[in-house]
Amino acid sequence: MFHREGQKIILLTFFLVVVAVVLADFYVLTDWIRITVQILSILILVSILQFFRNPKRISNKNFNEIHAPVDGKVVVIERVMETEYFKEERLQISIFMSPVNVHVTRYPASGVIKYSKYHPGKYLVAWHPKSSEENERTTVVIRTPKFGDILYRQIAGAMARRIVNYAEEGESVQQGEESGFIKFGSRVDVFLPLNALVAVKLNQKVKGAITCLASLNTYDEEG
Structure with missing residues (x-):
């Protein structure tokens, strides 16, 4: 397919x-x-x-988990200042996709699209520290039932010249559904609340709609 x-x-x-x-x-x-x-x-x-292969993926939907939006390798796990939407510190998990990875982007969580914006920009290599701010990219924010607002950003790499984003503001989406596509090598950043419990490690390979990136801190939720 x-x-x-x-x-x-x-x-x-x-x-x-x-x-x-x-x-x-x-x-x-x-x-x-x-x-x-x-x-x-x-x-x-x-x-x-x-x-351009598009393998069928069945996501085990879970409000208490954030799933990987793409296939690839985890290259960043750190606290950063997110300046476009939150304007405060967030937990960033970044996934790098090589040309051999599946490049379908999928919604990492279920919820309602609160923000969706395209930014033209440069084509620095996807692992460059400034690629998240300077490259061609799209930013999407989903309001989730448990995590609140989470943000993911499709970033074009040195080879990628077109980002496709299906997310529209006000739309209800389901975890694991297709949300877009990035042509050739690229990266996706996910920004989560600081109390999210990271479930992956650096250099770990992940599968879109399948691998859990982070889970909810149930202790804080109950407290």
Whole structure:
């Protein structure tokens, strides 16, 4: 199953690959050059297909958990000052996606969209410290039943040139549903309350809609 955001690119790539394979077969007389061109063309098509794959994910919805919005590797877990929406300290968990990861973005929690904004910007490498503030990005805030407002930010990387964001203010969303797509290498930051209990470690690989990033501090909730 492939994501709808990749349909045009997949069709165009498939057409170009067929043309390249056929032309090489008819006009390239040297065997090793013809075979190399054909193999490289097919490998490019396979790479495009794997990038836009969209595996079905069934999220075990839980109001007391924040799930990973994307597949990738945890590269940041720290307290930071969030300056766009909260304007106060928050717990930031960042996930880096390489080109081989699934690039579908999913809602990390159920709730109502309170804020959704696109920011044009630079294309620094996704792991750059300033990429969260200077790169092309979208910011989405979900008002959740248990965590209050949480924020996640899609960030374009050096290769990514288009962020797709489906979140609309006032919309009710469900944990694990598709919320967008980022084309090629990129990153997603999640900003949580300081009392959230982190459930992942640095460099841990996570799966969107499946891996729990953080849970609710039930002691504080009961107190």
